[in-house]
Amino acid sequence: xxxxxxxxxxxxxxxxxxxxxxxxxxxxxxxxxxxxxxxxxxxxxxxxxxxxxxxxxxxxxxxxxxxxxxxxxxxxxxxxxxxxxxxxxxxxxxxxxxxxxxxxxxxxxxxxxxxxxxxxxxxxxxxxxxxxxxxxxxxxxxxxxxxxxxxxxxxxxxxxxxxxxxxxxxxxxxxxxxxxxxxxxxxxxxxxxxxxxxxxxxxxxxxxxxxxxxxxxxxxxxxxxxxxxxxxxxxxxxxxxxxxxxxxxxx
Amino acid sequence: xxxxxxxxxxxxxxxxxxxxxxxxxxxxxxxxxxxxxxxxxxxxxxxxxxxxxxxxxxxxxxxxxxxxxxxxxxxxxxxxxxxxxxxxxxxxxxxxxxxxxxxxxxxxxxxxxxxxxxxxxxxxxxxxxxxxxxxxxxxxxxxxxxxxxxxxxxxxxxxxxxxxxxxxxxxxxxxxxxxxxxxxxxxxxxxxxxxxxxxxxxxxxxxxxxxxxxxxxxxxxxxxxxxxxxxxxxxxxxxxxxxxxxxxxxx
Numbered sequence: 357x358x359x360x361x362x363x364x365x366x367x368x369x370x371x372x373x374x375x376x377x378x379x380x381x382x383x384x385x386x387x388x389x390x391x392x393x394x395x396x397x398x399x400x401x402x403x404x405x406x407x408x409x410x411x412x413x414x415x416x417x418x419x420x421x422x423x424x425x426x427x428x429x430x431x432x433x434x435x436x437x438x439x440x441x442x443x444x445x446x447x448x449x450x451x452x453x454x455x456x457x458x459x460x461x462x463x464x465x466x467x468x469x470x471x472x473x474x475x476x477x478x479x480x481x482x483x484x485x486x487x488x489x490x491x492x493x494x495x496x497x498x499x500x501x502x503x504x505x506x507x508x509x510x511x512x513x514x515x516x517x518x519x520x521x522x523x524x525x526x527x528x529x530x531x532x533x534x535x536x537x538x539x540x541x542x543x544x545x546x547x548x549x550x551x552x553x554x555x556x557x558x559x560x561x562x563x564x565x566x567x568x569x570x571x572x573x574x575x576x577x578x579x580x581x582x583x584x585x586x587x588x589x590x591x592x593x594x595x596x597x598x599x600x601x602x603x604x605x606x607x
Numbered sequence: 608x609x610x611x612x613x614x615x616x617x618x619x620x621x622x623x624x625x626x627x628x629x630x631x632x633x634x635x636x637x638x639x640x641x642x643x644x645x646x647x648x649x650x651x652x653x654x655x656x657x658x659x660x661x662x663x664x665x666x667x668x669x670x671x672x673x674x675x676x677x678x679x680x681x682x683x684x685x686x687x688x689x690x691x692x693x694x695x696x697x698x699x700x701x702x703x704x705x706x707x708x709x710x711x712x713x714x715x716x717x718x719x720x721x722x723x724x725x726x727x728x729x730x731x732x733x734x735x736x737x738x739x740x741x742x743x744x745x746x747x748x749x750x751x752x753x754x755x756x757x758x759x760x761x762x763x764x765x766x767x768x769x770x771x772x773x774x775x776x777x778x779x780x781x782x783x784x785x786x787x788x789x790x791x792x793x794x795x796x797x798x799x800x801x802x803x804x805x806x807x808x809x810x811x812x813x814x815x816x817x818x819x820x821x822x823x824x825x826x827x828x829x830x831x832x833x834x835x836x837x838x839x840x841x842x843x844x845x846x847x848x849x850x851x852x853x854x855x856x857x858x
Contacts, residue, residue: 475726479843486842488834516837547857583739583856586767591737592730595849598842602850605834606798 358404358431366404366435366447372500375450381502383446384438390416391512392446398515399449404435409443437504450502453518456491461531464489464553464604467524469570470497470561471593477501478509479594480559485513487601493522495567524573527556536575537604538566539596543577551578551604562593609655609682617655617686617698623751626701632753634697635689641667642763643697649766650700655683660694688755701753704769707742712782715740715804715855718775720821721748721812722844728752729760730845731810736764738852744773746818775824778807787826788855789817790847794828802829802855810851813844 368374369382380401383392386409392398393416403417403424410417410426417424432441459465466484471477477499484492499506501519528534537551538558558574560566566574580599582588591599619625620633631652634643637660643649644667654668654675661668661677668675683692710716717735722728728750735743750757752770779785788802789809809825811817817825831850833839842850 479846482840482843483846485835485837485839486831486833488836490836511840513839516835516839580737580853581857582737584736584767585739585741586736588736588764588767589733589762591849592733592845594843595730595734595846598846598850599853602831602853606832 358425358427358435363431363434366445369447370437370504372503375500375502379450380447381450381507382437382504383448383507384436384444384504385442385508386444388507388512389444389446391515392448393417393420395515398451401447401449403444403446404432405444406432438508451514453520455520455522455530456518457530459491460527460556461534462554463491464601465491465493465527465556466597466601467527467536467556467558468492468494468498469524469558469566470495470564471559472497472499473562473593474499474503474505475509476562476592476594478506478511478513480597481506481510481513481517481519483594483598483601484517487605489601490516490518492517492519493524493527494519495524496521524556524558524570528573536573537578537600538570538574538576539579539600540566540574540577541579543579545581546578546600546603547581549576549578551607553604555604557597557600557604559593559597609676609678609686614682614685617696620698621688621755623754626751626753630701631698632701632758633688633755634699634758635687635695635755636693636759637695639758639763640695640697642766643699644668644671646766649702652698652700654695654697655686656695657683689759702765704771706771706773706781707769708781710742711778711807712785713805714742715852716742716744716778716807717848717852718773718778718787718807718809719743719745719749720775720809720817721746721815722810723748723750724813724844725750725754725756726760727813727843727845729757729762729764731848732757732761732764732768732770734845734849734852735768738856740852741767741769743768743770744775744778745770746775747772775807775809775821779824787824788829788851789821789825789827790830790851791817791825791828792830794830796832797829797851797854798832800827800829802858804855806855808848808851808855810844810848
């Protein structure tokens, strides 16, 4: 039986304030739980799971026996933020990602400027993961990566991609020669621009695009050409990021 | 004052069953409302709006005066499916899109196979709009396009793109020589494959990919190459669609 205070503690982690206070976050669902348990980088606080799940995953849980708490379906539903709770819920410590200056200088990185939609944030981590962009930086004002919706949308990419809050200006000071590309209305057609690594790709906010403050830091302004005869609105931020990353890795 | 039965009617349109019964759907938000009012193709049943909004948009409402119903903020919140209702809510008749066989034969089209997430569906319409893909076909089992979440995520693209439910086999019988591309694990690297119009691009379900039933209808199997050293899960369906469409239009 879970104590009321334990339930309150777990529920409090749906809120940023408490995630930051405790330096912990929640991971739900079988698939992601298995990945987390296999991952060496992540420090697990507790594994709340149904008996059946514990039994099936004994081998995986061997190293975490002191952290496993058997609960009933009703209890799981109480602590879950999913509409239908999914057999297991993990609490883990925030990941301590560290800047790799060599990678910054030599490879592709992303810089997210005030991305606000959790679905977009998670999807962008998934894109970075797919295209082997192992460092994703983000500005103040981005949705927090440990928010349950970001974690769910990332499909586990948060385990494989390093994400770190930085000022773009600071990153530039670490790698002064690094080309910095931003997708901007009126930028050069990306299909007619030489692109490739090393580069920092800056992704702007869903509504406002890249903040004017960062304008001076962009070395190249690019855009994905529209073919709409009727004046299409815009591309979704994650979709645009996917297209740009695909081209940087493959053209 | 809105009558209780009117409120119930509008609220019922959040459900597919009633949208189909009445052949109507709901559009919310200022920006989309303005686009709808400017659009000649769409038949408006009613415009529920705050007095202030009606005043500001008099010119636009001139042709629809018989349909404008002034309501208070509290009433708008009652009939809105947004967390924060947004000045205006429109009810319109389902759009009667018609297959253009010439376009099917000569240009790019999309075929959506059991896309289930409303955000993905709306985002894919937006992608089609951006890349001038004016016909989007969908299979049985796709999320309904008139669902409020799809409409919102489409950012008005549903007004500019024709969407129609069809069997892929029927479309093929209308355009037997049309190349049909599907994104499939183990397909050819899309960056090393000749692509372009005319073509039908088949987009598979978020979890299962393209249904095995359609396999025999694909003339080309392609894939977006992964660059992940750590085994990335997959790309989001809308992101993959965005990348494929960008390449078909620009390579």
